[in-house]
Amino acid sequence: MQSISNTLQSYVKAALLKLIDESDLPEQLVVPSQNPNFADYQCNAAMGLARTLKKAPRQIAEDIVNNLDVDEICEPVEIAGPGFINFKIKTSYIQRRVEKMGADPRLGLEKTANPEKVLVDFSSPNLAKEMHVGHLRSTIIGDSIARFLEFEGHEVLRMNHVGDWGTQFGMLIQYIREEMPDALNNPQDFQIASLEEFYRAAKKKFDDSEDFANASRRAVVDLQAGEEKTLAVWKVFCEASMKHCHEIYDLMDIKIEDRGESAYNNLLPVVVQDLKDAGHAVETQGAIGVFLDGYKNENDEPLPTIIQKSDGGYIYATTDLAAVKYRMLEEKVDKAIYVTDARQKGHFDQVFKISELIGWSKPGALKHIGFGMMLGKDGKPFKTRDGGTIKLKDLLVEAEERAYNLAKELSPDFTEEEHKAIGRTAGHGGVKYSDLSHSIGTDYKFDWDKMLATDGNTAIYLLMTYARTRGLSRKAGVDVNDMLGKAELILEDEQEIKLAKKILSVLDIWPSVVRELTPNLLLSYLFEIAKDFSTFWNACPILKLEDQKVKESRMLLAAMVARVIEWGLAMVGIKALDKV
Numbered sequence: 001m002q003s004i005s006n007t008l009q010s011y012v013k014a015a016l017l018k019l020i021d022e023s024d025l026p027e028q029l030v031v032p033s034q035n036p037n038f039a040d041y042q043c044n045a046a047m048g049l050a051r052t053l054k055k056a057p058r059q060i061a062e063d064i065v066n067n068l069d070v071d072e073i074c075e076p077v078e079i080a081g082p083g084f085i086n087f088k089i090k091t092s093y094i095q096r097r098v099e100k101m102g103a104d105p106r107l108g109l110e111k112t113a114n115p116e117k118v119l120v121d122f123s124s125p126n127l128a129k130e131m132h133v134g135h136l137r138s139t140i141i142g143d144s145i146a147r148f149l150e151f152e153g154h155e156v157l158r159m160n161h162v163g164d165w166g167t168q169f170g171m172l173i174q175y176i177r178e179e180m181p182d183a184l185n186n187p188q189d190f191q192i193a194s195l196e197e198f199y200r201a202a203k204k205k206f207d208d209s210e211d212f213a214n215a216s217r218r219a220v221v222d223l224q225a226g227e228e229k230t231l232a233v234w235k236v237f238c239e240a241s242m243k244h245c246h247e248i249y250d251l252m253d254i255k256i257e258d259r260g261e262s263a264y265n266n267l268l269p270v271v272v273q274d275l276k277d278a279g280h281a282v283e284t285q286g287a288i289g290v291f292l293d294g295y296k297n298e299n300d301e302p303l304p305t306i307i308q309k310s311d312g313g314y315i316y317a318t319t320d321l322a323a324v325k326y327r328m329l330e331e332k333v334d335k336a337i338y339v340t341d342a343r344q345k346g347h348f349d350q351v352f353k354i355s356e357l358i359g360w361s362k363p364g365a366l367k368h369i370g371f372g373m374m375l376g377k378d379g380k381p382f383k384t385r386d387g388g389t390i391k392l393k394d395l396l397v398e399a400e401e402r403a404y405n406l407a408k409e410l411s412p413d414f415t416e417e418e419h420k421a422i423g424r425t426a427g428h429g430g431v432k433y434s435d436l437s438h439s440i441g442t443d444y445k446f447d448w449d450k451m452l453a454t455d456g457n458t459a460i461y462l463l464m465t466y467a468r469t470r471g472l473s474r475k476a477g478v479d480v481n482d483m484l485g486k487a488e489l490i491l492e493d494e495q496e497i498k499l500a501k502k503i504l505s506v507l508d509i510w511p512s513v514v515r516e517l518t519p520n521l522l523l524s525y526l527f528e529i530a531k532d533f534s535t536f537w538n539a540c541p542i543l544k545l546e547d548q549k550v551k552e553s554r555m556l557l558a559a560m561v562a563r564v565i566e567w568g569l570a571m572v573g574i575k576a577l578d579k580v
């Protein structure tokens with residue numbers, strides 16, 4: 001469904017085409033008005049066209065208006081100041097629009113006309129350790145972006161490019177060789193009680209002993225060369241590690257397919273050969289590298305992107321190049337989006353440039369989304385009290401516990417089951433929401449109290465707003481959702497009109513949210529709608545109304561708000577609850 005501003009835009013465009021050529025047409029013709037008391041939308045094209053048309057802007061504005069037929073949509077159009085055209089939307093038009101939107105389960109948001117196959121590379125922790133808060137943002141942001149694209153109608157591959165092939169495994173394998181040689185003979189019986197403890201013990205040895213560290217590095221080579229016993233032990237680690245990751249994903253209601261770095265092992269030499277054959281990769285100080293334009297070291301000398309080390313080993317970039325080649329050429333994805341820490345920007349810039357150079361990807365097909373850090377309340381990296389990393393599992397458990405306690409405090413009369421459901425949803429959802437309500441690229445401070453504030457831009461506030469509409473249904477004895485597509489909307493009170501306009505503005509906001517991939521803009525919109533609903537709720541009684549038509553109309557508004565919130569929360573992976 002077209003938004004009102006787009007509808008007006010096409011009317012103004014038609015009027016302007018009677019005055020000027022298509023090529024002289026400004027791109028943006030209609031914008032929301034800065035002063036809603038005065039107008040809903042405004043066209044300021046007349047000022048910009050004075051030169052082209054050699055006329056006074058006010059005259060141009062009049063010419064536009066004379067060619068404009070928007071009676072059905074707007075009150076009589078007004079020209080103001082030097083040549084602004086002001087549009088005030090007719091209430092009857094808003095009514096019809098909202099009614100139509102309510103009849104559509106997709107809220108009038110159309111699927112894309114050009115569905116693509118899009119791979120989202122997210123979460124992707126390095127294995128052999130438990131997931132910690134450092135993995136949180138990629139997991140949450142990636143999942144939400146995948147949800148956006150799925151809703152748009154794209155085919156989305158949710159990809160977990162786990163680090164299952166690096167030095168850390170050499171260390172674990174070497175530890176087993178030295179400390180528990182039996183395991184190597186009977187890998188089928190080998191089990192790990194605690195990944196974390198195992199990792200810590202091996203890491204200690206690695207840091208303490210030079211010999212062990214060197215042996216560990218050699219062990220990676222054995223692994224990558226496919227030595228059987230080494231591989232068997234490696235598998236046990238990976239499986240234990242992946243099992244742990246999926247416990248977290250399940251808790252967070254996140255779907256993702258695992259395809260770790262090791263999957264590209266056989267492609268690595270091929271990728272290096274391809275780049276050599278194409279003349280892009282050359283030998284440099286014993287290693288193989290690609291010299292990209294504009295990459296210089298501090299002495300202004302050309303700086304290569306290394307793809308094979310002098311000892312023959314491959315690195316992070318080689319694997320990513322192999323992954324691009326496979327994804328683009330074999331898997332035939334149209335786009336790949338990588339969600340990682342902003343500090344990896346340089347790495348991805350180089351990988352993308354090389355991939356384009358050799359023709360594995362087209363310009364714009366690869367995109368890196370770099371996120372900022374999650375900081376503690378004090379603005380320092382988010383850590384445990386004694387400076388350790390916080391395990392993701394612990395964070396989620398604490399979130400759930402805090403939300404559960406809050407639910408008990410706010411609604412002592414709810415059942416234990418209901419308190420628990422709120423704990424899970426507002427807890428895990430709260431962690432997601434507080435992350436996504438900040439712009440992706442910047443650092444943000446994580447604060448438990450803010451996350452659970454019942455009057456802010458938070459998951460709990462939105463969940464409560466949604467639940468209020470469900471409570472209304474219970475009290476009214478009819479489901480407000482039954483009004484969707486049936487009841488007539490009658491907008492009289494100022495707050496009703498304001499709310500109805502806010503509902504319609506999702507049609508303007510959503511396209512820019514998916515285009516720019518900005519969950520925070522979606523969440524600010526949800527917050528605004530919830531606030532407007534609250535004002536409406538206080539100003540406009542519903543249950544005690546005598547007039548059945550007005551009552552149904554207001555219930556319809558409530559149902560629309562519920563639908564928008566339910567949908568919006570689903571886009572960030574949060575399920576709305578009937579009772580909060």
Ligand code: ARG
Pocket residue numbers: 121123124125126161162163320323338339340
């Ligand atoms: N494992 C990497 C890390 O923990 C992230 C991988 C991101 N994806 C990729 N294709 N490089 O930093």
